[in-house]
Amino acid sequence: MATPLRPGDGTRIGRYDLVGRLGEGGMGTVYLGRSPQGRPVAIKTVRIDFTGDAEFRARFRGEVNRARQVPPFSTAEVLDADPDHQPPYLVVEYVDGPSLATKVREDGPLTGSGLHGLAIGIATALTAIHGAGVIHRDLKPGNVLLAPGGTKVIDFGIARAFEATSRHTRTDQMVGTVAYMAPERFDPAPGGRPTTAAADIFAWGAVVAYAATGRTPFDADSATATAVRILTQPPDLTGLPPALHDAVEWALAKEPQDRPTARQLLDLLVAAPTSASPASPSAAPPVPSAAGVAPSGPVPPDTLPPGRRGRRLRTAAIVGLALAALAGAGLVAAHELSAADKPEPPAAAPSGGPASRPTPSPVDTHAAILRGKHRTLIHLAEADRDLALDLHDNQVVAGDGTGAKSLFVLVPYGVDYLIRTLRDTASAAETCLGVKIVPDGPASLAPADCEPTAATVFSLSAANGTDDKGRPTYWMTNEAYGFVQYSPTRRAVFVQEVGDARPLSTFSLVDRGPD
Incomplete structure (x- = not known):
């Protein structure tokens, strides 16, 4: 859904009239x-700070030219581009439909023929994209649109122009979303392993698993823990229909050479039934391993052939390096997993009569906060203070954590959040935090309408640390305006434009009970 243009947006770019805003991210609008x-x-359009880089413009031009060669079936067709315009822009087919992330968040996981059709649609898109010599690099639920005529994949190929431009992306940074990134993309060794089409296949498996279950197959409480699971653990495919299980498992192989091609996936999916009885898991055809034998479970490391043993040893060796890279690249690599990736877990089915019902597990309060189910204090870890709304000046300050002015609820929006305040529960209209531009000074946080705009959508990125109570800490970022920071000298909360700055303030979430 488009939102109104903002002052300063202009009403025209190139030959095109601007009607509204569809979104904004770290790369542009x-x-x-x-x-x-x-x-x-x-x-x-590309963010202004990229546009003065001749290397970036050259890569952008090359990637656009290749993307224009992608056949438009199951993708948003690339219609036009001007890498030399200020700012550079790319024009693609407008797809009037929700993203997969929005669909699952609002209506729950997909089932039956709808799920199977989605898997086929994304595999078809990847077949076309890879056939044109393009690699997507950022396939995720937010880049899969559910159009009236079928599935459409967007934002393919262009990520390479950003990822490979050294001025903007250091060697310890990655473009992508951690939960959907293949293991080889975490290898920070000099010269590392190149990103190939196999990385998109891994992302396909993670996206289809998310569509079917409402969670990612390596789900964890932080981006770092997710990366470790991707590198070292088998995927959790519980709840995936048998007709898709083998294809997804094959796609999620740790080594790129062990994964199918997009065309192999498509052939397998077209041949597979759209549903299967739970009592007949063998209804789906077996998926061959690299040696042509159907996998039959984990193999002890000492029984693996020397080449495969070496892979495991190498994986173990790079885990620490990958975590270091994530720590340095958290704001580029991924947002913290949100409720779109971590819905309420379904109740386990009883195995017998009423007496055999499982005992409910304790509530994971941290996960409940991230799902928007619990109220929270937003704690400034370094200052031992809490964000609060100053009702007199109508701005956010660092407070003592008491009263409704310090209570918030995270409202998941894709992989990001609206931050709803509970300062005035009697008001009919909900109030959220937003970025307020201050003349001749840094931007601040202030109350705003609870509508997803560039000013009101925030991301939480794992800071890979804990506060004094052992709670995980996050950097809080508004992609349009910058990092949320706290100045101890001025005792003020402000928003610092990203530029070359680094986040200095970290935040933790303190449970204050169900909303």
């Missing part, structure tokens, strides 16, 4: 526009 023929289009 996406507008809803109209072509000279009146056709609705999506226009992605």
